[in-house]
Each structure stands twice: as C-alpha cells, then as structure tokens.
Amino acid sequence: MLRLEKRPNPSKIWGYLAPVLAVIATMIGGGVMFALLGKDPFEAIRIIFYDPLFSEFAWYYRPQLLIKGAPLILIAIGLSMGFRAGIWNIGAEGQYIIGAICGAGAALAVYPLESALIFPVMILCGAIGGFAWAMIPAILKTKFGTNEILVSLMLVYVAEQLLASMSLGLMKNPEGFGFPGSRNLQHYASAHNAELWVGSGIHLGVVFALIAVIFGYIMLARHQMGFHIRLMGESPKAARFAGVNPNKLVIYCLGFSGALAGLAGMFEVAGPSGQISIDFNVGYGFTAIIVAFLGRLNPFGIMLAGLLMALTYIGGEIAQSSLGLPSAAIQAFQGMLLFFLLALDMLTNFKIKLANAEVRT
Amino acid sequence: MSKTLLHLNGLTKTYPGVIANDDVSFDIAAGEIHALLGENGAGKSTLVKMIYGLVRPDHGTMQMEGVSFVPAEPRAARAVGVAMVFQHFSLFEALSVAENIALGMENPPKANALSARITEVSQSYGLPLDPERLVGDLSAGERQRVEIIRCLLQEPKLLIMDEPTSVLTPQEVTTLFTTLRKLKDEGTSILYISHKLEEIRALCETATILRGGKKVATCDPREKSARDLAEMMVGGKLNLAESKETTLGEVVLEISDLSLPPQSAFGTSLRNISLRLHRGEILGIGGVAGNGQDELLACMSGEVITTAEAIQLNGLSLGHMSPNERRTLGVLAAPEERLGHAAAPDMSLTENAMLTAMTRKSLSKSGFLDWPRAKDFAEQVIKKFDVRTPGPQSAARSLSGGNLQKFVIGREVLQDPSVLIVNQPTWGVDAAAAADIRQALLDLAAKGASVIVISQDLDELMEISTSFAALNAGRLSAARPMAELSLDEIGLLLGGADAAA
Numbered sequence: 001m002l003r004l005e006k007r008p009n010p011s012k013i014w015g016y017l018a019p020v021l022a023v024i025a026t027m028i029g030g031g032v033m034f035a036l037l038g039k040d041p042f043e044a045i046r047i048i049f050y051d052p053l054f055s056e057f058a059w060y061y062r063p064q065l066l067i068k069g070a071p072l073i074l075i076a077i078g079l080s081m082g083f084r085a086g087i088w089n090i091g092a093e094g095q096y097i098i099g100a101i102c103g104a105g106a107a108l109a110v111y112p113l114e115s116a117l118i119f120p121v122m123i124l125c126g127a128i129g130g131f132a133w134a135m136i137p138a139i140l141k142t143k144f145g146t147n148e149i150l151v152s153l154m155l156v157y158v159a160e161q162l163l164a165s166m167s168l169g170l171m172k173n174p175e176g177f178g179f180p181g182s183r184n185l186q187h188y189a190s191a192h193n194a195e196l197w198v199g200s201g202i203h204l205g206v207v208f209a210l211i212a213v214i215f216g217y218i219m220l221a222r223h224q225m226g227f228h229i230r231l232m233g234e235s236p237k238a239a240r241f242a243g244v245n246p247n248k249l250v251i252y253c254l255g256f257s258g259a260l261a262g263l264a265g266m267f268e269v270a271g272p273s274g275q276i277s278i279d280f281n282v283g284y285g286f287t288a289i290i291v292a293f294l295g296r297l298n299p300f301g302i303m304l305a306g307l308l309m310a311l312t313y314i315g316g317e318i319a320q321s322s323l324g325l326p327s328a329a330i331q332a333f334q335g336m337l338l339f340f341l342l343a344l345d346m347l348t349n350f351k352i353k354l355a356n357a358e359v360r361t
Numbered sequence: 362m363s364k365t366l367l368h369l370n371g372l373t374k375t376y377p378g379v380i381a382n383d384d385v386s387f388d389i390a391a392g393e394i395h396a397l398l399g400e401n402g403a404g405k406s407t408l409v410k411m412i413y414g415l416v417r418p419d420h421g422t423m424q425m426e427g428v429s430f431v432p433a434e435p436r437a438a439r440a441v442g443v444a445m446v447f448q449h450f451s452l453f454e455a456l457s458v459a460e461n462i463a464l465g466m467e468n469p470p471k472a473n474a475l476s477a478r479i480t481e482v483s484q485s486y487g488l489p490l491d492p493e494r495l496v497g498d499l500s501a502g503e504r505q506r507v508e509i510i511r512c513l514l515q516e517p518k519l520l521i522m523d524e525p526t527s528v529l530t531p532q533e534v535t536t537l538f539t540t541l542r543k544l545k546d547e548g549t550s551i552l553y554i555s556h557k558l559e560e561i562r563a564l565c566e567t568a569t570i571l572r573g574g575k576k577v578a579t580c581d582p583r584e585k586s587a588r589d590l591a592e593m594m595v596g597g598k599l600n601l602a603e604s605k606e607t608t609l610g611e612v613v614l615e616i617s618d619l620s621l622p623p624q625s626a627f628g629t630s631l632r633n634i635s636l637r638l639h640r641g642e643i644l645g646i647g648g649v650a651g652n653g654q655d656e657l658l659a660c661m662s663g664e665v666i667t668t669a670e671a672i673q674l675n676g677l678s679l680g681h682m683s684p685n686e687r688r689t690l691g692v693l694a695a696p697e698e699r700l701g702h703a704a705a706p707d708m709s710l711t712e713n714a715m716l717t718a719m720t721r722k723s724l725s726k727s728g729f730l731d732w733p734r735a736k737d738f739a740e741q742v743i744k745k746f747d748v749r750t751p752g753p754q755s756a757a758r759s760l761s762g763g764n765l766q767k768f769v770i771g772r773e774v775l776q777d778p779s780v781l782i783v784n785q786p787t788w789g790v791d792a793a794a795a796a797d798i799r800q801a802l803l804d805l806a807a808k809g810a811s812v813i814v815i816s817q818d819l820d821e822l823m824e825i826s827t828s829f830a831a832l833n834a835g836r837l838s839a840a841r842p843m844a845e846l847s848l849d850e851i852g853l854l855l856g857g858a859d860a861a862a
Contacts, residue, residue: 008759010707224728227715235705240664241696242716243684349707 004350014348019294019301022341023308029340030333039323047322048315048333061318063201065310067272071096071264073209073306075288077216078257080297084220085232087253091137091152092261093285094159095130099262100269101166102129104182104276107191108171111183118190122266123204130262131255133159138254142247148254156285164278171276181277185270193271205267209306212260216299229253261285287313290338296345309334366391366550367412367430367519372421374407381407383574384421389519389567394541394551396561396582398594399571400791405554408571409521412552413445414438426518436467442518446508446525454497461496462511482513486540501649502533509540520544521552526560527788527817530649531852538564556594556792557820558587572596595793609827610640613811614692614780619671619680621656629653631660634837636830638780638811643802644840645826646815647855653835654784654815655697661782661813662694663687674780685720691779693717695769697788697815699762703769706758710750713757714739714772721776738775746771747797763794770798774805781805784815799825819851833857 027049031041052061075092082089089095103126107118137151171182185191193203220226231239232249240246264284273280291309295302316330367389374382382404389395399405410416412423414432423430425441432438435445452461459476463469470478476492483490488506496504505525512520522541526534541551541564555561561568561582568582570593577593585593615638621631631653638644648654659665661672663684671680674690682690696702704713715735719725724735739753746767750760757765766786773781786802787795803825806812815832816822822829823843830840831854838854846854 009756222729222732224719224725224730227712227730231705231708231716234707235701237698237702238705238716241662241684241694241702242719243663243688245683 003353004346005353006350007348010348011351014344015296018344018348019296019305019341022294022337022344025340025344026333026337029336033329033332033336034325037325037329039325044319044323044325047319048312051318052311052314059199061314063195063199064314065307066201066206067203068313069306069310070203070206070209071268071284072288072291072309073303074205074212074264074267075257075261075285076291076295076302076306077209077212077299078260079288080216080292080295080299080302081219081226081229082253082257083233083292084297085229085249085253086236087250088149089134089137089152089254089257090149090289091134091154091156091159091285092257092288093281093283094152094156095133095258095261096265096268096285097156097159097163097281098133098265099126099130100265100273100280101163101171101276102126102262103266104185104191104269105166105171107185107188107270108182111188111191114190116190119193119270122191122270123263126262126266127259128262130265131259133262134254134258135251138251141254142250148250152254160281163276163280167277167280173275182275184274186274191270193267195271203267203271205264205271208263208267209303213299213303216302220299225252261288287334290334293338294341309337312337364391365389366426368424368427369408369412370422370424372408372411372418372423374404374411374416374418380574382411382418382571385571385574385576386421387569387576387579389550389552391518391550392545392548393567394545394553394565396565396568397552397554397571398556398558398561398568398590400556400594400793403571403594404574405571406523407574409445409523409552409554412438412519413443413521439515439517442516443521444512444515444517444519445521446505446512446523448523448525448527450504450508452496452504452507455495457493457495458490458499458507459492461507462492462514465511466514478514479510482510486510486513486543487536488540501651502529502536505529505537513544517549519550519552521554523554524556525553526555526557530855531819531848532856534560558582558590559820561590562587570594591792609642610809612637613640613675614638615673617671617673619660619667621660621665621667624656624659624665629656629835631656632835634835636837636840638813640811641806641809642828643806643812643814643826645822645829645843646813646832646837647819647822647829647851648815648817648832649855650785650817652832654832656835657832657837658694658696658782658784658815661692662696663692688717688720688776691721691777693721693773693776693778693781695773695781695783695786697784699765699769700758704757704765707756709739710743710748710753710755710757710760710768711736711739713768714742714753717772718776742768742771742775745775746801763790766790767794767798770801774801778805778810780811780813782813782815785817786814787816787818787821795821819848829854831855 027045031045034044035041052058075096079089079092103122106122106125110118133155136155137148140146140151141148167180167182173181173183193205196202228239228244228249231242232244269276269280287309291302291305295305312334319325320327320330365388370386372382372385385408397405407416411418414435414437430441459472459479462479463475469475479492488510490503490506490510496507525537529537545551553565565582567579569579570577572594582590616634616636619631619634623630629652660667663682667680669678669681674692679687679690700706715724715730718738722738724731736753742748743750743753748764748768750764770783770786786798799821802812802814814822814826826843828840829843829846831838833855834857
C-alpha cells in the first residue's frame with residue numbers, strides 16, 4: 001500500500017516540478033484519449049502544443065496567444081488573491097460581462113463623439129462595473145453570512161441574461177439591420193482598444209495584464225495586505241490573532257478580482273470582440289480559475305499558465321478543424337490539466353511512502 | 362515482589378532520523394502502579410503505543426504473564442487485558458456518556474444493560490457519572506471518567522494512563538488517586554505516564570525513567586527527591602525558575618464587569634469578570650480548560666471586541682480596539698493553541714515573527730513589509746530563547762511543541778510588553794523548556810511588566826505567580842496573594858467556591 005506522509009517543510013523542488021509534470025501527464029492522458037477517439041495522438045499533441053508556435057502559420061497564431069492569454073491572466077491574478085485567502089469568487093465570468101457592458105455602454109452613450117477622454121472613462125467604467133457586480137456576493141457574505149461561491153456563480157447567469165437583453169434591446173445597433181448586437185467599437189476610433197503595434201497582438205489589455213502580474217507579486221511578497229491574505233488562507237485563527245479583519249478582506253478580495261475581471265471584459269469588447277452580443281462571453285472567467293491554480297496562485301506562475309492555457313485553446317481550435325476532434329475532447333483535455341496539477345500538487349506538502357505493516361489509528 | 366505481569370525486553374523502535382526507543386527493558390509487576398517518566402520526546406508515547414498495539418517494535422519482545430505478546434492492533438492488546446486512557450479524549454460531545462462508551466466497544470450490550478453496568482462500575486470505583494448526560498456538558502474531569510470507565514468495563518489487567526492529571530483540579534486528582542489505589546488493591550497493574558514528580562512520588566511504587574529513548578533507571582520514586590527524579594529525566598542540573606522579590610506597583614490594567622455571550626455552541630460565556638493588575642505582578646488564573654480561558658484571552662488580545670470601558674490600560678479604555686491597536690499600547694498576548702492560532706503552521710518563523718511584531722517592531726512602513734528586519738527579529742527570538750531549529754526559514758510546524766512554544770513566548774516577550782497575557786504557556790512542553798519559559802515570564806515581571814498567566818498546571822502557578830484567581834464557568838474569583846493560599850483553598854476556588862465571599 002502507498003501512504004502519504006506530511007513533509008516537515010514544503011518541498012521547493014516539487015513546487016516547480018509539479019506544473020511541468022502535470023503538463024507531461026496531460027499530454028500522455030490526452031494522447032490516450034485522442035487515440036481512443038481514433039486520432040493519431042502524436043499528431044494531435046503536436047498540433048495543440050507545437051503548431052501554434054512554430055508552424056508556417058505561427059505568424060497568425062502567436063499574436064492570438066497574447067489576445068487570448070491577456071484576459072485569462074488579468075482575471076486569474078484577481079481570483080488568486082481571494083483563493084489564497086479562502087474567498088472563492090467563482091463568478092468572474094459575470095463580472096467580466098458586466099465590465100464589458102459598462103465599458104461599452106460608456107462609449108455607446110456618447111457615440112459618435114470623438115475625444116481622447118472616452119477610452120480612459122471606458123476603462124474606469126469597466127473596472128467599476130466588475131467591482132460593483134462582485135460587491136453583491138461580498139456584501140451579502142459580510143452582512144448575512146451567505147456563501148460567496150453560490151451567489152457569485154448564480155450572478156453569472158443573471159449577467160448573461162442582462163447581456164442578452166442589452167444586445168437585443170438597449171444597446172442594439174440602430175444601423176444593424178435588426179441583427180442582435182451593439183455597434184462595433186472597432187469602427188469607433190475613440191473607443192477602439194487597438195493593437196499598440198499592428199500585428200503584435202499587444203493591446204492595452206495585454207499591458208494591463210502584465211502590470212497586474214507585477215502588482216500582484218509586489219502585493220503578496222512585500223505588502224501587508226498580501227501577507228494578511230496569505231495568513232487568512234493558511235490559518236484563519238492566526239490571522240484574526242494578527243489583527244486581520246475578515247470582513248474587510250472579503251470586500252477587498254472580491255472587489256479586486258471583480259474589478260480586474262471587469263477590466264478584462266472591457267478590453268475584450270473594445271478590442272478583439274468589438275461588440276456586445278449574445279455570445280460575447282466565451283468562458284474566460286471560468287477558465288481563469290484553472291489558470292489561477294495551474295499557476296499555483298503565484299503571479300508569475302499565472303502568467304505562464306495563462307499563456308499555456310491560451311495555447312491549448314488555439315491549438316485545440318486547430319485540432320478541431322484539421323483533425324475533426326470534437327470540442328468536448330479539447331475541454332476534457334484542459335480539465336485533465338487541472339486534474340493532474342492538483343494531484344501532483346500534493347507532493348509539495350506530502351511524500352509518498354510505501355506503507356509497512358504498521359497499523360495506525 | 363509479586364509476580365511479573367508484563368515483561369519488556371530490549372524494545373527498539375526507529376523512525377527515520379530518530380531512535381524513539383533504544384533497547385528498553387523493564388518489568389511491570391501484577392498489582393503495582395508503575396510510573397513512566399520522561400520529557401517530551403523521551404519515547405514514552407512510542408513505548409506505550411507498542412504495548413497497546415498501535416506501533417510495532419523493530420526489535421525486542423514482550424511477554425504478558427509469561428506468554429509471548431505481539432499485539433498487531435489495539436484490539437489484540439485489549440483482548441489480553443491491556444487498556445489505555447489517552448491524554449486527549451476521543452469523545453463525541455453531541456452524544457451521551459453511554460452512547461460514547463458503546464461506540465468504543467466491540468459488542469456493545471443493549472442500552473439499558475450498558476447504562477446499568479456503567480452506573481455499577483462508576484459507583485464501585487467512586488467515579489460518579491450519569492450515563493444519560495451529554496458529553497458536551499461534562500467537565501474535563503468527568504470526561505476523563507468516561508474514558509476510565511470505558512476501560513474498566515473491559516476488566517483490564519494493565520491500565521495505561523497518559524498524563525491523566527493534567528486537566529484535573531486537586532480534588533479531582535484525589536478522587537482519581539483513590540480509584541487507582543482501589544484498582545491496584547484488586548490486582549490491576551497501572552502504567553502511569555506523567556511528568557509531575559510530586560504526584561508520582563505520592564502514587565507510584567516503581568518508576569522507570571526514559572531519556573532520549575533509552576531507559577535511565579528503574580527506581581522507587583518514594584526514596585528519591587523530586588529534584589533527583591527531575592535531574593535523571595533531564596540528564597543534568599535543572600534550572601528551577603527563581604522569582605525575585607518585587608513590590609507591587611500601581612494598577613496598570615483594569616478589567617471591570619466584563620461579560621461575553623458564548624461564541625459557539627460549546628463555548629463558555631464570561632460573566633462579570635473584574636480584575637486589577639499591578640505593575641510587576643504575575644497574576645495566575647487557574648481553572649480547568651473550557652471554563653472561559655480561551656474567551657478571556659480573546660477579549661484581552663482584541664480578537665473579540667467588548668465595550669470600550671470594560672478593559673482599561675492606565676485609565677485608557679481599549680475594549681473596542683483591534684489587536685494591533687492594543688499591541689501599539691503594549692498589551693500583548695500568546696494564545697494556548699501554538700499551531701494554527703499563535704502561529705501559522707505552514708509559514709516560516711520569519712513570517713510568524715511578522716505575525717504579531719509588525720507594529721511594535723516597526724516591520725511595516727506605510728503598508729510595505731520589511732522582511733530583512735523581520736528575519737533579524739526572528740533570529741533574535743531563536744537565539745535569546747534557545748529555539749532549536751535550522752533557522753528562521755523553517756516552517757512553524759517543523760518545530761517540536763516545546764521549541765515552538767519558546768518561539769511564541771519569546772516573540773511576545775522581546776517586544777517589551779507592558780502587559781502580557783499567556784494561556785497555557787507550558788502545555789505539552791518538556792521540563793527544560795518549561796523552566797526557561799517560566800523564567801522568562803518572571804524576568805519580564807521583574808523588569809516592571811505585568812503578566813497574566815492562565816494555566817491548568819497548579820504547580821506552575823504556585824511557582825511563578827504573585828497572586829491567584831480561579832476561573833470557573835466563566836466567573837473569575839477575586840484575586841488573592843499566592844503566598845496566603847493553601848492548596849485546599851485553591852482547590853475550593855477552582856471548584857467555584859469564592860473563598861473571599
């Protein structure tokens with residue numbers, strides 16, 4: 001029998017090794033799954049991990065990596081703060097939608113006015129929208145002790161309904177021949193979140209994601225708030241003893257992750273997506289949960305994990321079109337990544353021992 | 362000498378990096394109370410776990426009444442008549458006494474029959490206990506009776522008791538000793554684990570002393586002084602805490618009419634607590650755990666907010682202040698639970714130094730943390746308090762109980778408090794570390810700080826306190842000078858009778 005034994009100190013080596021091994025294990029597990037689906041596993045893995053970066057069409061896919069990675073990283077940095085403190089915001093998808101609606105709404109309200117002030121105001125509105133949406137579970141939790149997991153998750157569906165209503169009603173493009181969806185902000189110069197360098201994929205959201213990574217790192221490593229967040233996650237009683245106010249921490253963590261998710265939504269609607277439409281959200285808010293854990297809740301880890309996850313998205317899309325893999329197989333593949341990571345993560349704090357005959361109670 | 366019940370021969374058990382027991386041999390005679398003495402980590406627990414079938418020896422043999430005895434699991438040990446009362450009770454608070462006892466039995470009889478048996482056994486051994494009461498409502502002493510009766514129902518030949526008196530009042534100890542002597546007279550052997558030397562000298566006729574996994578001696582404790590036994594246990598001269606004569610100064614801290622509703626289902630409420638703490642005073646607060654100790658500490662540390670006026674420091678109301686505001690004023694605390702309350706288990710000692718010293722040691726500048734200074738402070742605590750650890754980067758949970766406790770107490774003491782409140786400062790700590798901690802508290806008071814020591818260990822309170830008050834069911838008796846109190850009076854105070862009234 002195998003037995004797990006707690007290590008006296010967490011292993012540093014396994015901390016770095018676990019994500020790498022998880023990726024390898026996912027390749028193996030995914031390969032088996034693809035083989036069972038009747039596809040060549042080696043080709044599938046190559047298409048998912050290699051082609052987007054190094055194939056002849058990589059010039060197109062590489063910028064996509066940043067475009068898809070940025071919102072994941074931005075949202076995951078916010079979520080990781082709360083996750084470290086044991087505050088579970090599962091509703092980033094909803095905050096992302098509301099951020100997009102508020103950001104786009106600010107622009108559409110003044111259309112077709114051109115002004116350098118419009119874009120900064122949109123950024124502000126996006127952040128405030130996400131923040132406000134996250135305050136609903138935060139205030140309900142601190143005032144009435146509700147569970148933030150359920151409330152934030154439920155609010156995703158409310159936000160989706162609101163999104164549908166906006167694209168069919170209030171925000172519908174008056175010149176859109178009756179099709180649902182707002183005006184395309186890509187055609188509205190003052191509101192367009194354009195690439196900073198054409199063809200690079202780098203828009204302002206990518207810059208914000210990078211700032212968020214650095215901000216998150218400084219916060220956790222050097223700032224009192226980050227220390228209190230970690231303390232709360234490690235040991236709530238010790239945190240209270242150290243003088244942490246749990247309610248303030250709930251407000252802070254949910255508010256921060258909501259604001260970042262709102263920002264991500266705003267940059268998306270003003271840039272790559274361009275318009276508010278019924279199917280505007282594609283699950284970044286949920287995938288970011290995987291990214292946060294894959295990155296071990298460490299800001300730089302999250303940056304790498306976000307890019308890796310973006311790679312599987314892009315590679316997955318190529319595999320769907322070129323190999324005819326069902327999209328569910330790609331989702332299962334991404335799920336495996338989290339599964340193997342959480343399993344291997346045990347080894348940072350535990351070591352596997354062959355159990356001898358000793359009986360323990 | 363009567364005949365041998367259990368013969369241990371060359372028992373050895375190795376864990377990676379540690380020899381828990383090294384060639385331990387001794388005999389337990391039938392009908393004797395045999396003490397097993399040793400510091401924490403001396404190998405007492407491993408040894409009894411081998412006898413009780415929880416751990417298998419690497420080498421060595423055991424013979425029970427001349428027959429080879431190799432228990433593979435506790436059930437096998439119980440089958441030949443070995444029973445054990447653990448230091449930490451395994452009882453369900455929401456179940457009744459009878460239900461708890463039935464859970465531990467292999468073939469529990471019907472509820473009525475069992476209740477009758479429990480009543481019968483409890484009466485014949487002088488351990489009053491109502492089988493229908495909920496365990497959640499019982500005192501620690503009564504809970505221990507549940508565990509003892511659970512063992513006695515098996516009619517054991519050998520009863521192992523692990524630190525049984527650590528949670529009892531003096532009167533409860535007397536009752537327990539009466540029971541144990543009665544058992545002995547009926548021919549039951551008792552293996553009695555303790556580090557309380559006076560108790561062992563009063564109760565036991567044989568003592569085996571372990572140090573570092575090896576047997577040091579088997580002797581008659583009645584022929585040795587407590588100091589001799591302690592020195593055999595520690596393996597060197599023992600530094601007994603020395604109190605310096607201090608005259609009490611002005612009132613520093615005043616608690617007036619502090620009440621608090623229970624914070625959880627099995628929590629205790631605090632009722633009208635009032636006390637005055639003088640400069641240089643060490644106030645010992647005695648009482649069995651669960652009588653409001655944790656709640657009182659939480660009110661003092663600021664984890665629980667009370668009315669502002671309930672707690673005053675030099676006339677300044679602070680009952681409404683947060684823990685860090687109180688720390689700024691010099692009111693520090695060290696809670697009982699080392700891992701998970703006083704310290705975060707998975708965090709390093711540097712981070713744990715930051716945990717309480719952030720404000721007073723100015724480890725934070727406009728919200729940004731000065732980790733090098735925190736590390737210096739952690740190193741200072743490690744050095745001054747002789748904390749055995751590879752260094753400040755070690756996780757708190759990698760330290761032994763005694764070392765972590767020294768770190769926790771040292772962290773507060775070195776912040777130069779004007780008032781320090783500690784709960785169970787030496788619980789589960791080896792004798793040498795306990796002596797160091799007590800000395801540190803005495804030195805702190807001698808420098809002019811005021812200290813409140815909440816403890817279940819009366820010997821400790823008598824050793825270091827200048828005054829004494831008892832906490833019973835959330836009420837605090839009036840504080841009285843320690844020197845004026847006899848052991849009987851202390852016992853009565855602990856039982857809830859306010860001797861001043």
